[in-house]
Amino acid sequence: EECEKIQDILACYERASGQAINKDKTTLFFSKNTDAQMQEAIKSSLDVPAIQHYEKYLGLPSFVGRAKKACFTQIKERIWARMQGWKEKLLSQAGKEVMIKAVVQSIPTYSMSVFKLPVSLCKDIEAMIRKFWWGHGDSKKIHWVNWSSLCSSKSVGGMGFRDIQKFNNALLAKQVWRLFHNKDTLLYRVFSAKYFPHGNILDAPVHPNCSFAWRSILQAREVINRGAIWRVGNGLSIDIWNHRWLPEQGQSKVVSPRQGAEISRVHDLFYPDTRVWDPGLLERCFLPWEAEMIKRIYVHDGDGEDVLVWPLTPDGNYTVRSAYRMLAAEGISQNPSSSSPSDAERVWKGIWKIKTPNKIRHFIWRAAKDSLPTKQNLKVRHIPLDDTCAMCDDHPESLLHCLWLCPHAQSVWRSEITFANLYTRKHRSFFDLLDDVMQNSSDYRVALFSTIAWSLWQRRNRLRENQGTWPLHEVGERAKAMVVEFLEANKHISNPGPRLIARWSPPPESCYKINFDAALFDHLGSAGIGVVVRDHRGEVMAALSQKIALPQSVALAEARAAHRAITFAQEMSFFHIQVEGDCLGVIRALQSQGQCKTLYGHVIDDARRLGYALHSCQFFHVGRGGNKLAHELARRAVLSADTDVWVEDLPDDLDAVFRSDFY
Numbered sequence: 001e002e003c004e005k006i007q008d009i010l011a012c013y014e015r016a017s018g019q020a021i022n023k024d025k026t027t028l029f030f031s032k033n034t035d036a037q038m039q040e041a042i043k044s045s046l047d048v049p050a051i052q053h054y055e056k057y058l059g060l061p062s063f064v065g066r067a068k069k070a071c072f073t074q075i076k077e078r079i080w081a082r083m084q085g086w087k088e089k090l091l092s093q094a095g096k097e098v099m100i101k102a103v104v105q106s107i108p109t110y111s112m113s114v115f116k117l118p119v120s121l122c123k124d125i126e127a128m129i130r131k132f133w134w135g136h137g138d139s140k141k142i143h144w145v146n147w148s149s150l151c152s153s154k155s156v157g158g159m160g161f162r163d164i165q166k167f168n169n170a171l172l173a174k175q176v177w178r179l180f181h182n183k184d185t186l187l188y189r190v191f192s193a194k195y196f197p198h199g200n201i202l203d204a205p206v207h208p209n210c211s212f213a214w215r216s217i218l219q220a221r222e223v224i225n226r227g228a229i230w231r232v233g234n235g236l237s238i239d240i241w242n243h244r245w246l247p248e249q250g251q252s253k254v255v256s257p258r259q260g261a262e263i264s265r266v267h268d269l270f271y272p273d274t275r276v277w278d279p280g281l282l283e284r285c286f287l288p289w290e291a292e293m294i295k296r297i298y299v300h301d302g303d304g305e306d307v308l309v310w311p312l313t314p315d316g317n318y319t320v321r322s323a324y325r326m327l328a329a330e331g332i333s334q335n336p337s338s339s340s341p342s343d344a345e346r347v348w349k350g351i352w353k354i355k356t357p358n359k360i361r362h363f364i365w366r367a368a369k370d371s372l373p374t375k376q377n378l379k380v381r382h383i384p385l386d387d388t389c390a391m392c393d394d395h396p397e398s399l400l401h402c403l404w405l406c407p408h409a410q411s412v413w414r415s416e417i418t419f420a421n422l423y424t425r426k427h428r429s430f431f432d433l434l435d436d437v438m439q440n441s442s443d444y445r446v447a448l449f450s451t452i453a454w455s456l457w458q459r460r461n462r463l464r465e466n467q468g469t470w471p472l473h474e475v476g477e478r479a480k481a482m483v484v485e486f487l488e489a490n491k492h493i494s495n496p497g498p499r500l501i502a503r504w505s506p507p508p509e510s511c512y513k514i515n516f517d518a519a520l521f522d523h524l525g526s527a528g529i530g531v532v533v534r535d536h537r538g539e540v541m542a543a544l545s546q547k548i549a550l551p552q553s554v555a556l557a558e559a560r561a562a563h564r565a566i567t568f569a570q571e572m573s574f575f576h577i578q579v580e581g582d583c584l585g586v587i588r589a590l591q592s593q594g595q596c597k598t599l600y601g602h603v604i605d606d607a608r609r610l611g612y613a614l615h616s617c618q619f620f621h622v623g624r625g626g627n628k629l630a631h632e633l634a635r636r637a638v639l640s641a642d643t644d645v646w647v648e649d650l651p652d653d654l655d656a657v658f659r660s661d662f663y
Contacts, residue, residue, distance in 0.1 A: 028042065028050045028051065029050065060114060072111060072117055072118070073121075075107060075117075079128060083099075083104060083128065105162050116220075144369070144371035144377075153325075154352055156341075157348045163327075166327040169220050169327065172220035176202075177310070180200055181597075201221070202221055227312060230243050230244065230306055230309075231307045231309050232245060234304065235269070235306065236306065237265075237305065240265060240269070241258050245266065246297075256287045263285055266306075277299070302602075315592070316597030347368065347434060347435050354446055356451055356486060359454075361450075367399060367434075370431070375388070377399070392407050402457070411472060412475045447487075503661065504622070505626070512535055512574045514533050514578065515622075515629060516565040516579065516580075516630050517530045519634040519638075526550050527548050529544070529564050529637060530635070531546075531633065533568070541574070542568070545643070546644070547637045547642060555598070558583035561634070562579060565579055565581075570614070576614070576616045577614060577617050579617065581627065582622055628660065636651065636654070
C-alpha cells in the first residue's frame with residue numbers, strides 16, 4: 001500500500017512537471033532490520049534495484065558508517081593513480097609543485113566540501129604527496145623540510161601547499177555560513193526544520209543520531225566563531241560576554257570581568273529605547289580601554305538587526321581562501337619565528353621574483369632553507385660519511401662553504417667586482433648572504449648570483465658522480481649567458497604611455513555632482529567630513545564641512561561621508577545626483593545589490609535606501625586628483641565646532657583648490 005502511494009506521488013509529479021522518473025537511475029537502500037521477503041516485495045512493486053552500503057551518488061558516498069576511512073578510499077586511490085600516471089623522473093621540482101597544487105590537492109575538494117575526512121586518511125594523503133615531492137622513482141629519499149613548513153605561505157619560507165585538514169574545515173565552514181545567512185534556500189529550509197527549528201545553526205545541538213554530513217558541518221562552526229564578528233544593530237542578538245563583537249580583529253571578544261547577570265545583551269548597554277551608548281554604564285562594566293573601544297562603535301539609527309560579518313574580506317562575505325589563511329596564520333603564530341620577520345619575509349618573497357627559470361628559484365629556496373644534501377647536512381641526518389669538502393679537502397662541506405667560501409667557488413665570485421665586495425662582510429649562512437645580495441644589487445645581479453650558485457652546485461654534483469662538466473673559469477660566463485637568454489625570452493614589450501591624472505568632470509546638464517571625502521584626526525579623537533555639490537558648469541551650489549567623533553576605521557569614515565552627502569542633497573533639495581568619492585571599497589559597496597555585510601554595511605544599506613528615494617542617484621569612483629575639493633573640506637573640519645555650510649560659495653582659502661579642477 002505504501003509503495004502504491006509513493007508511485008502515485010511520483011506519477012503526480014511527472015504530470016505536473018513534464019519530467020519522467022528514470023528507473024534505470026533509481027535505486028533502493030534497505031536497513032539491516034528489513035527482512036529479505038519484504039525487500040523482494042518492495043523491489044518487485046517499485047521495479048527498481050537495491051544498492052549496497054558504499055555505493056556512490058553524485059561522486060559521494062550515499063551512506064557513511066563506522067568505517068569512515070573505507071568510505072573515502074577512492075580519493076586516496078585516485079590521487080595515487082594520478083601521481084603514478086606521471087613520470088616522476090621527468091618532472092623538475094617546479095613541475096612537481098604545479099602538479100601537487102593544480103591536480104593532486106584538488107582531487108578531494110569536492111568530497112571535503114560535504115564531509116569531514118578522517119584524520120588518518122588526510123595523513124595518508126599528505127604522506128603520498130611528501131613522497132612524491134621529495135622522491136625520485138621508487139627510491140626512498142630524505143624529506144629535508146617538514147610538512148608544516150611546506151604548507152606555510154611562500155612569503156614565510158614555505159611552498160604554499162594546502163594543509164588538508166585545515167582546508168577541509170574551511171570548506172565545511174562555507175556551508176555553515178550559507179545556512180546562517182541564506183535563509184531563502186531549499187537547503188536551509190530542510191536542515192533548519194530538522195535540526196534547528198527554533199534557532200540558528202550556530203546554536204544547534206549535536207544530535208546523537210544525526211548524519212555524518214551534518215556532524216561534519218557542525219564541527220566547522222568553530223571556524224566561523226573564530227573569524228566572524230557581530231556588527232551591532234539593535235543589540236538583541238549579541239551576547240556581550242560570549243560573542244565576538246568588538247571591532248578589533250585581534251581582540252574581538254570582551255575580556256573585562258562580568259559584573260552581574262542583569263547585563264547580558266549589547267542592547268542593555270544603550271540608553272532605554274535608543275541606540276546610544278550609555279557611557280556611565282560602559283565605564284562601570286568594562287575595563288577603561290575596552291569601554292573606549294565600545295564608545296567608538298558606530299550604531300546607526302533605524303530598524304537594522306545585528307549582522308554576523310566576515311571581516312577578513314573586503315565585502316564582509318565568507319570565502320574559503322580567507323578562512324584557510326586565517327587557520328594557517330594561527331598555526332604559524334604558534335611556531336617560533338625569526339628575530340626580524342619583516343626582513344625574512346622580504347627575502348622569501350624576493351626568491352620567487354628572481355628573473356630566472358623556476359628550477360633555479362626552487363634551488364635558491366632550498367639553499368635558503370639549508371635543505372640541500374651537503375656532506376654536513378647528510379652527517380646531521382646520521383649518514384655515515386666524511387664531511388670534508390671534496391674540492392678543497394680542508395673544511396667541512398656546509399652549504400655556505402660549498403657555494404661561497406670554498407676557494408674554488410671564490411675564484412668564480414671574485415671575477416665579478418660586485419660579488420667580490422661582499423667578501424668584506426661576514427655572513428653566518430647562505431640566507432644572510434642572499435639577503436645581502438638582494439638589498440644591494442639590481443634584479444639582473446640577483447638573477448646572476450642565483451644562476452652562478454646553481455651552476456656551482458650542478459658542477460659539484462657532476463664531479464661527485466664522475467661526469468663531464470664545464471671548467472671552473474667558464475661558470476661565470478655560462479651563467480651570464482643563461483640570464484641574458486632568459487631575460488630576452490621573457491621580455492615584455494609594453495608602452496604604457498603617460499599616466500593620466502584624475503580630474504573632476506562635470507555632470508550632465510540635468511544633474512548635480514556631489515563629491516565626498518573623510519579625514520581622520522587621530523590626535524584629536526575626531527574626524528572630518530567634506531561634501532561639495534556642483535552643477536554641469538562646475539559652479540558650487542553648496543558645500544559642507546563637518547566634524548564627527550573618531551570612527552573605528554577609515555572605511556567607516558568614508559561610508560559616513562557618503563551617507564552625509566546623500567542627506568545633504570535631500571536637505572538642499574537636489575533630487576538628480578551623481579555621488580562621487582575616492583574610496584573604491586565604499587563605492588563598490590554602494591553600487592552592489594543586496595545586504596552589505598561589512599562592518600560599515602549598516603551605513604551603506606541606509607545610504608542606498610536614501611538614494612532610492614531620490615529621483616535618480618548614481619555612485620561613481622574617482623581618483624584622489626578628481627576629489628581634491630571634498631578632501632580639503634574634510635580636512636578643514638578640524639577648525640569647525642560641529643558643521644559649517646556654504647550655499648553658492650566657498651571659504652576663501654579653498655578658492656585655489658576649486659580653480660585647479662579646471663586648469
